[in-house]
Amino acid sequence: MEIKAEIIHNDSMAKGYFKLGLACAVPEVRPGQFVMLRVSDGLDPLLRRPFGIYRTLGQTRGRTLGTRGSSSKSKGIEVLYRVVGKGTAILSGKRPGETLGVLGPLGNGFPDRAEGSNPVLVAGGMGIAPLYLLARRLGEGTLLFGARSKAETFLLKDFRGLGLKIKTATEDGSAGIKGLVTGLLENELTPESIVYACGPVGMLKAAAAISGKAGARCLVSLERSMACGIGVCLGCAVRAKAHKEEKENRFYKMVCSDGPVFPGEEIDWDLL
Ligand SMILES: Cc1cc2nc3c(=O)[nH]c(=O)nc-3n(C[C@H](O)[C@H](O)[C@H](O)COP(=O)(O)OP(=O)(O)OC[C@H]3O[C@@H](n4cnc5c(N)ncnc54)[C@H](O)[C@@H]3O)c2cc1C
Ligand code: FES
Known part of the structure; x- marks a missing residue:
């Protein structure tokens, strides 16, 4: 289920590179999982864009991504992205306090490490x-x-x-x-x-x-x-x-x- 997440920060790290923080409680995230972000409320671009979850932020109670309930989980996620086209250009113009539709965490992620590897x-x-x-x-x-x-x-x-x-x-x-x-x-x-x-x-x-x-x-x-x-x-x-x-x-x-x-x-x- 997609939820609306408030943008905490959307900071430029270098020309064309951004770090986006989203307020959305997440259940445990497996390294390598991703989210789909809806960068526009309109029809263009219509499709959500996929981004790896860079890290999770703090702990809180609130709306939980990937579930219908509310529970004590990370208070948000961070995504690093590079501007390559229309969707990421729109994303780079978003300001703290605005909201984005977020779907996830998605995908399998990396498996646990084998012992001795x-x-x-x-x-x-x-x-x-x-x-x-x-x-x-x-x-x-x-x-x-x-x-x-x-x-x-x-x-x-x-x-x-x-x-x-x-x-x-x-x-x-x-x-x-x-x-x-x-x-x-x-x-x-x-x-x-x-x-x-x-x-x-x-x-x-x-x-x-x-x-x-x-x-x-x-x-x-x-x-x-x-x-x-x-x-x-x-x-x-x-x-x-x-x-x-x-x-x-x-x-x-x-x-x-x-x-x-x-x-x-x-x-x-x-x-x-
Ligand atoms: C599972 C997954 C995880 C991802 N994680 C990240 C992430 O953490 N950070 C991040 O910045 N991107 C990530 N991406 C890529 C990201 O989804 C695309 O960069 C984004 O969808 C581009 O959208 P756009 O509308 O800006 O560009 P579009 O308009 O869709 O494409 C514009 C142009 O950029 C090209 N393009 C598309 N993707 C890339 C790319 N990755 N690199 C170079 N050129 C590209 C297209 O072929 C096209 O020519 C991930 C993709 C997947 C599938
Ligand atoms: S993006 Fe639709 S099946 Fe993978």
Whole structure:
């Protein structure tokens, strides 16, 4: 059920990047889950937009997202977003005190960590947003962050002090190693590693391949355009490899309701 949530803050972090705080009590959020935000009360844009839940805010009693009741839960959620089109441009103009329609928390999120595993988080640009709750829960391991340039490394600020080693790769070499973040991955992996990746499709595909070669498990958080966010419209379908021997209609998984987190080897990357 969609609820109306008041905007607590909608702060610019850097040019085109915003941190949005919403007052809506939430039940326990699994790292990697997302919400659908209705950015306009009118018909344009008609569809809600999906955003990973960056973190939860405080504790309170109030209207609870994802339930019909009122109970003692987090007092809100925060979302980090980058302006890329009409919906996010409208969102960036919203002010504290205005309200937004919010649906969620949605999706499966990342599974609990297997005992003895060695976590390696791989983030490309804004792909870092859905990894904050995971990093905080893990409290150890390594975070590999890839960006176009040093200007995007402000996204790492909240991750410092969580207990993870942080390594950076930038395309222009202005921070960390010069090149792609997946160039850092190979040296980090052992068969005990578990890779949690979020970012552009090319990065996820490479992370899954590198992890597979090293015998490590890789979980990828996929992004697709979403219309409903709840498994009804079939608009976010991706082809899944593991089911090729089954009936044709079982080849597909819905990113919104089966995911957005999938084992990397399950995705048919050539058809994405
Ligand atoms: C599960 C999930 C979680 C997400 N979490 C976040 C998040 O935490 N923060 C965040 O900023 N975004 C996140 N996104 C992406 C976000 O939903 C889109 O950026 C947003 O819907 C774009 O809406 P728009 O109306 O501004 O752009 P549109 O008008 O829909 O698209 C404008 C242009 O931007 C392109 N575009 C769309 N999405 C992206 C993208 N992610 N990166 C680059 N170009 C894009 C489109 O192809 C199009 O060319 C997530 C997406 C999914 C599916
Ligand atoms: S967005 Fe409608 S089924 Fe996934």
